[in-house]
Amino acid sequence: MMNDILLALQAVATFENFLIMAAGIWGGVVIGAIPGMTGTMAVTLALPFTFYMQPVPSILLLVALYKGSTYGGSVSAILIKTPGTASAACTALDGYPLAQQGKAGKALNMALYSSVIGDFISNLSLIFLAAPLAILALRVGPPEYFMLMVFALTAVAGVSGNSLLLGLVSACMGLLLATVGEDMYGSFRFAMTNDMQAGLAVAPVLIGLFALPELIKLIVFRNPPKTEPMKLGDNRVSGREFRASLKSILRGSGIGVILGAIPGVGPASAAFFSYGEAQRSSKNAANFGKGELEGIAASESANNGACGATMIPLLALGVPGDVITGVMLGAFMIQGLTPGPLLFQTNIHEIYMLFIGMMISSVLLFGAGKVTMRMFSYVAEIPPTLLTSVVLLLCLFGIYSIANSMFDVTVLLALGVVGFGMFLLDIPAAPFLIAFILGPMIEENMRRALAISRGDASVFLSSPITWIFAALILFVIAVTFRREVAKARHRKADRA
Amino acid sequence: MWSGILRGVLVSVLFGIVLFVLIPVHVPRPAFIPGFAPPPDMWPRTVSIAGIVLGLIVAAMAWAGPVARPVPDPEKQPAGAVGLPVLVGRFALVVLAFALFVVLVPLIGFVLAAILLTATAILLTGERRRLVWGAIVAVALPVALALFFNSALGTQFPKGPFSAFLGF
Amino acid sequence: MKRILTGVATAAALVAGAAQAQAQDYPDQAITLVVPYGPGGASDLAGRALAETARDYIGQPITVLNKPGAGGMTGAGFVSDADPDGYTLLLARVGMALTPAVNPQSTVDWDAYTFLGELEASPMILAVKADAPYDNAEDLVAAIKENEGTMTYAASGATAIDGFTVQALLSDSGMDPLTAATLVPYKGGGELATALLGGHVDFLAISAGSLMPHIKSGDMKPLMVFAPKRMDDLPDVPTADELGYEQAGQITGWSALYGPKGLPEDVTAKWDEVLAKVAEDETWLTLAERRGSISTVGERDMAEYAKQQYDLFHALAKKFGYIQ
Numbered sequence: 003m004m005n006d007i008l009l010a011l012q013a014v015a016t017f018e019n020f021l022i023m024a025a026g027i028w029g030g031v032v033i034g035a036i037p038g039m040t041g042t043m044a045v046t047l048a049l050p051f052t053f054y055m056q057p058v059p060s061i062l063l064l065v066a067l068y069k070g071s072t073y074g075g076s077v078s079a080i081l082i083k084t085p086g087t088a089s090a091a092c093t094a095l096d097g098y099p100l101a102q103q104g105k106a107g108k109a110l111n112m113a114l115y116s117s118v119i120g121d122f123i124s125n126l127s128l129i130f131l132a133a134p135l136a137i138l139a140l141r142v143g144p145p146e147y148f149m150l151m152v153f154a155l156t157a158v159a160g161v162s163g164n165s166l167l168l169g170l171v172s173a174c175m176g177l178l179l180a181t182v183g184e185d186m187y188g189s190f191r192f193a194m195t196n197d198m199q200a201g202l203a204v205a206p207v208l209i210g211l212f213a214l215p216e217l218i219k220l221i222v223f224r225n226p227p228k229t230e231p232m233k234l235g236d237n238r239v240s241g242r243e244f245r246a247s248l249k250s251i252l253r254g255s256g257i258g259v260i261l262g263a264i265p266g267v268g269p270a271s272a273a274f275f276s277y278g279e280a281q282r283s284s285k286n287a288a289n290f291g292k293g294e295l296e297g298i299a300a301s302e303s304a305n306n307g308a309c310g311a312t313m314i315p316l317l318a319l320g321v322p323g324d325v326i327t328g329v330m331l332g333a334f335m336i337q338g339l340t341p342g343p344l345l346f347q348t349n350i351h352e353i354y355m356l357f358i359g360m361m362i363s364s365v366l367l368f369g370a371g372k373v374t375m376r377m378f379s380y381v382a383e384i385p386p387t388l389l390t391s392v393v394l395l396l397c398l399f400g401i402y403s404i405a406n407s408m409f410d411v412t413v414l415l416a417l418g419v420v421g422f423g424m425f426l427l428d429i430p431a432a433p434f435l436i437a438f439i440l441g442p443m444i445e446e447n448m449r450r451a452l453a454i455s456r457g458d459a460s461v462f463l464s465s466p467i468t469w470i471f472a473a474l475i476l477f478v479i480a481v482t483f484r485r486e487v488a489k490a491r492h493r494k495a496d497r498a
Numbered sequence: 499m500w501s502g503i504l505r506g507v508l509v510s511v512l513f514g515i516v517l518f519v520l521i522p523v524h525v526p527r528p529a530f531i532p533g534f535a536p537p538p539d540m541w542p543r544t545v546s547i548a549g550i551v552l553g554l555i556v557a558a559m560a561w562a563g564p565v566a567r568p569v570p571d572p573e574k575q576p577a578g579a580v581g582l583p584v585l586v587g588r589f590a591l592v593v594l595a596f597a598l599f600v601v602l603v604p605l606i607g608f609v610l611a612a613i614l615l616t617a618t619a620i621l622l623t624g625e626r627r628r629l630v631w632g633a634i635v636a637v638a639l640p641v642a643l644a645l646f647f648n649s650a651l652g653t654q655f656p657k658g659p660f661s662a663f664l665g666f
Numbered sequence: 667m668k669r670i671l672t673g674v675a676t677a678a679a680l681v682a683g684a685a686q687a688q689a690q691d692y693p694d695q696a697i698t699l700v701v702p703y704g705p706g707g708a709s710d711l712a713g714r715a716l717a718e719t720a721r722d723y724i725g726q727p728i729t730v731l732n733k734p735g736a737g738g739m740t741g742a743g744f745v746s747d748a749d750p751d752g753y754t755l756l757l758a759r760v761g762m763a764l765t766p767a768v769n770p771q772s773t774v775d776w777d778a779y780t781f782l783g784e785l786e787a788s789p790m791i792l793a794v795k796a797d798a799p800y801d802n803a804e805d806l807v808a809a810i811k812e813n814e815g816t817m818t819y820a821a822s823g824a825t826a827i828d829g830f831t832v833q834a835l836l837s838d839s840g841m842d843p844l845t846a847a848t849l850v851p852y853k854g855g856g857e858l859a860t861a862l863l864g865g866h867v868d869f870l871a872i873s874a875g876s877l878m879p880h881i882k883s884g885d886m887k888p889l890m891v892f893a894p895k896r897m898d899d900l901p902d903v904p905t906a907d908e909l910g911y912e913q914a915g916q917i918t919g920w921s922a923l924y925g926p927k928g929l930p931e932d933v934t935a936k937w938d939e940v941l942a943k944v945a946e947d948e949t950w951l952t953l954a955e956r957r958g959s960i961s962t963v964g965e966r967d968m969a970e971y972a973k974q975q976y977d978l979f980h981a982l983a984k985k986f987g988y989i990q
Contacts, residue, residue: 046705046732047651053718143866144850167556171509174549178516178542184736185538186851188769188823189528192520192542196743196773200735221622222588225577265860319863320879322856328706331856335956336711340879387625388635391616395635398612399643403653405733406698406744408603415596422589426574427505445541446851453850454818454866457534530824530844530988652696652729654753 010354014362019059023363026063028370030070031077035378037084037213037393038400040205041071045329057337058352062359064330069121069309069367072269076113076302077374081106081381084213084393088204089269089305091435092277092297094212095161099293102229106382107237107375112295113302114371115239116251120303122364123255124262124310128317129357135263135311136318142264144450145461149471150264151444154271156478157278161432163291166486169433172424176437177444179207186446197409205404206414207438209397211431214418217390219425226386239295247299250280254300258307263314265323266443269305274436276304282481310360317341317353502560510553517546591622607658612640692752692933693726701757702741704734707855708788708875708957712921713757715953716785716944723940737765737826739773746778750926752933755782758924760827763972767979768825768988776976779924781968782937786959788919789893790831791878791903792871793886795862803890803909806869807839810847818848820861820870825988828858830979831871831892831917833986838911843986862886873919874958893918899958916978921959922968 026048033044044067052060075087080097093113100109127135142150155173162169182192183201193199220226254276261272280300281290290297312323313330320342322328334341339349346353381389401414421431455461462468525539576585595618602611617636625632647653701713710732717728733741738761748754756762756779766772792803800806810817821829824844833843850867852858855876861867863885871892878899880886888903892914896905907915923937944950945963954961983989 042705043651049705050714050718050730053714140860140864143861143864167552167559171549171552171556174513174545174552177545178513178549181542181545184823186823186853187528187531187538187849188737188825188851189526189538190736190771191525191538194524197740199773200733200740217619217623218589218592219573221592221619221624222585223574223576224624225573225575227573266857315860319860320883321860321863322706325704325706328704328854328856329710330706332706332711332714335875336715336953338956340882342879342883343885344879344883385625385628387620387623388628388631390623391619391632391635392639394619395612395616395639395643398615399640399647399655402608402655403647403651406653406731407733408600408656411603412600415600419593419596427508428571446853448541449536450850450852450866453532453535453848456816456848528824532845532848535848652698652727652731654696654698 006350007354007358010351011358013351014058014355014358019062019359020362020366022055022059022063023066023359024366024370026066027070027363027366028373030067030072031074031367031370031374032070032377033067034071034074034086035077035374036074036396036400037078037082037086037209038205038397040087040404041068041075042325042329043400043404044068044071045326049329049333052333053336057334057339058355058359060333060337061330061356062363064326064333065310065313065360066363066366068326069306069363070370072305072309073114073117073121073302073367073371074374075305076117076298077110077378080109080113080298081378082213082389082393083216085208087270088208088435088439089273089308090301091208091212091270091432092157092161092273092301095277095291095432096294096297096301099291100295100298101382102227103293104229105236105293106379108239108243108295109298110371110375110379111237111239112243112247112298114368114375115244116247116254116299116301116303117306117371118364118368119251120255120258120305120307121310121367122361123252124259124307125357125360125364127259127263128310128313128360131259132314132318135260135314138260139264139315140319141465141467143465144447144454145464146467146471147264147266148444148447148451149462149468149475150261150267151271151440151447153471153475153478154261154275154278155437155440155444156475156482157274157281158433158436159478159482160278160281160290161274161430161436163430165428166482168427168429172429172431172433173437175429176434177441179434180438180441181445186449197407200409202413203404203410204439206401206410207417208435209401210414210417211421211435213393213397214415215421215425215431217394218418218422220386220390222422229382243295247296250276250284250296250300251303253279254303255307258304258309259311261304262308262311262323265315265321267308268312268324269308270439271443272308273301273305274440276300282478313360317345317356318343320345500560503557506553506555506557506560508553509556510550513546513549513553517543517550521546588622592619595619595622603656605658608655609640609644610658613637616640692930692936693724695753696727696729697724697752698729698731698754699757700731700733700741700745700754702733702735702738702759702761704854705732708873708919708959709757709759709921711875711953711957712786712788712959715950715957716757716923719944719947719950719953720940723943724936736773737761737769737823739765742774742778745924746774746926748926750780750928750930752925752929752936754926756924757785758922760919760975762922762924763975764827764830764979765825767976768830768983770989776972777969778927780927780929780934781972782923782925782929782934783941783964784962784966784968784971785921785923786954787893787962788921788957788959789874789891789897790828790871790917790919791874791881791888791900792831792835792869792890792892792906793862793877793881793888794869795865796885796887798868798887800889801887803835803904803906803911806889807835810836811839811841815845815848817869818850818867820850820852820858820867821872822853822858823851824849825983827917827919828870828872830982831914832869834914834917834982835871835890835906835911837982837986838913878958890914893960897958913982920962920971920975922972 075090079085079090079094083098257276261267599615620632745756837843
């Protein structure tokens with residue numbers, strides 16, 4: 003076996019492969035950092051090139067793009083409050099306030115360290131725990147999936163800011179908007195025009211809700227957010243700060259790995275889950291949403307932790323968990339390799355090469371992150387009046403080119419107006435987005451579970467996994483309720 | 499207090515419209531779904547009802563007394579002393595500009611419409627000093643983006659009557 | 667700069683022109699091939715394989731654009747509404763004939779296109795988990811009858827092609843296609859396959875591309891193939907037709923190349939020529955085999971076949987009770 007690994011190492015460690023991975027990672031980071039361009043776009047764009055490449059480098063290129071874009075989303079989340087990908091939405095909650103305090107460099111570095119550690123742990127679990135995690139993932143049927151996603155939705159409590167009630171209102175709006183389009187049985191809901199039959203895509207909703215209200219705010223109030231100039235000493239993450247966040251990073255990575263291994267969950271849900279969890283258990287809970295490094299650590303370690311782990315069901319079972327791994331499955335098949343248990347017997351050499359390549363790409367991610375950070379730090383120099391328009395343009399062109407769809411652009415602009423209205427009413431945007439992404443998974447799995455059980459609701463408490471999540475959900479509700487009561491008392495005391 | 503009540507009522511009314519007006523018309527129930535499986539309107543109905551209840555709670559709590567001392571949000575303070583009509587007017591202009599963009603794209607092409615929208619947005623933000631930079635952002639960037647997306651992704655942006663000799 | 671570009675373009679055109687007997691105007695710019703489903707699936711792979719193969723013969727790049735939604739109708743509508751200039755084409759799937767046949771709400775009719783040609787047949791497989799106690803389709807059908815509607819199958823939707831495979835089988839066996847087994851809707855081949863692998867549903871009949879890996883690894887048992895003839899990879903698995911299932915025997919998956927209605931003569935002529943070359947292209951044939959399809963380029967008159975498919979599904983939909 004040692005011999006096999008050495009042979010694989012030799013095969014991977016060529017200049018050409020390094021170049022492919024570095025280009026993939028860096029390209030991914032830049033694409034992820036630009037609002038309106040997504041990791042899915044990067045991966046689909048690269049697919050035709052892989053037709054002409056060797057099997058392993060082609061997969062490594064796609065993986066590199068995926069990882070890079072997942073990290074890249076945090077750069078724009080921190081610098082301009084516009085998450086480049088949905089999985090960085092929670093990063094914006096703490097990253098942007100930090101940037102305003104002149105600590106953008108610190109936030110970017112924390113995001114990078116957490117991403118790289120999450121990525122590394124994810125790779126290790128892919129290599130050593132793929133088989134048990136894959137078996138666990140297969141046991142997650144509709145009832146388990148439903149309970150898991152409901153639990154993830156409790157993260158809404160953590161991102162609601164001052165008022166839990168308004169956070170819940172926001173979540174209901176997101177859940178409702180997500181039902182537009184084709185129903186799982188084939189009929190249509192709220193399809194008032196033909197375009198609406200396809201439903202609303204995540205990217206225009208995300209960008210519309212986060213990026214455009216900034217422009218409208220600037221136009222209406224002409225009061226640009228005060229951003230302190232970056233302070234030199236505040237660019238680095240100190241050892242103490244890192245240690246304080248280490249628990250969140252490790253827990254976030256673990257959450258990312260486990261959720262990533264379940265087909266269909268993906269980095270965004272993992273990041274929401276982890277952020278909610280960190281916010282509940284942190285000593286600095288009150289500082290979350292106001293510029294807490296631990297929040298960035300929790301969100302970023304989980305989304306990159308999920309990236310490598312989405313390869314677990316793909317490699318070990320041959321089932322793609324999301325669109326990106328779906329494209330990878332396509333790339334494998336085009337190369338004449340069939341992912342699944344057999345691959346580990348017939349193509350162990352390629353598997354080892356892939357594993358080694360993924361470890362190397364973690365290191366490359368670190369380098370690419372550092373370079374990109376420097377490139378994008380000049381963004382802070384652009385006056386807000388011009389920057390918001392640049393972002394608007396990037397969004398318009400990026401969103402249009404996802405599906406050549408003017409409908410998507412209309413959704414983008416409409417959601418910008420909705421987002422501004424929500425801002426006026428103090429309704430937070432993050433719960434809306436979380437609910438919009440989790441909602442379909444919750445609803446579909448609930449309906450699947452009830453179809454399988456023929457309407458018997460006890461199916462939601464039919465296995466140990468569902469018991470665990472039911473207990474967790476009750477626990478979170480109790481904790482949140484206690485905290486709200488304490489907050490109300492505190493305010494009363496304040497007023498008296 | 500009144501703004502809190504208004505907010506709660508507004509939320510309830512929005513969800514009420516969805517529940518009583520939109521769902522009955524726009525969420526058909528296919529006959530072939532078996533009786534024990536939840537139909538397509540079950541989830542939207544549940545969420546709308548939850549939304550109505552939440553809105554009413556928000557209003558009731560505002561009625562019971564201000565939950566928090568009203569902290570003026572610095573982000574909602576206009577720079578300079580301008581009245582509410584000006585703020586509403588500016589907001590209306592943004593919505594109008596967005597709507598015009600969507601209407602104009604099929605008529606004059608995507609790139610030209612984007613140039614107009616960006617120029618309007620920059621002027622609306624009150625920028626008057628950096629007009630050269632503004633012009634560069636408004637004109638050069640859309641053209642560059644169109645060329646980039648066209649070459650990298652092969653995106654064909656909607657063309658207008660001027661596209662023939664402008665190339666976009 | 668512009669002069670250089672024009673020069674390059676002219677040179678490229680000359681080279682391309684020399685390869686063909688006569689020089690034509692079409693195409694003088696990139697062609698967009700719309701795939702009406704998400705990236706990574708069987709239709710996406712077919713579209714990208716066609717784009718990669720045909721570009722050498724047509725002399726212009728072909729850009730693949732995914733426009734998923736509404737059972738493929740969003741992308742189909744985009745193409746049928748596009749200018750009939752030959753620069754927007756559609757990778758059509760069986761859904762383009764099925765959806766208008768079964769869903770009155772459908773926005774694009776089966777014949778709202780110019781039919782450029784058939785591309786491939788993609789068989790569907792009826793499969794159960796490897797440890798299931800059924801070894802052939804008859805066993806499974808008997809079990810479905812015995813369990814009186816409690817057995818479950820996964821499909822993309824009631825009126826999707828992979829729902830119709832099962833429903834046709836149930837109907838052929840003298841059962842009510844809508845109630846004899848419970849449909850559990852999932853989205854996409856990956857989710858469907860996972861549902862069966864995890865034992866969350868009892869059986870399914872979906873496209874071969876999503877199932878072959880699991881059949882090869884021994885995790886799933888193939889019971890029957892929905893295709894005109896047996897698959898090369900599964901020589902021992904009978905087709906629905908062989909087993910005497912009359913309606914199920916007519917159902918199979920396919921891809922074709924469509925354009926907007928009213929494509930000019932020179933465009934259709936050009937594509938006839940290109941598709942004839944694609945049919946014998948080594949890359950195209952290898953890629954088709956790897957995704958579990960059989961290349962059928964140029965074997966049938968597509969307009970006729972699409973009509974026949976539409977009629978078949980329309981009759982089935984009436985019989986099953988989806989439409990009056």
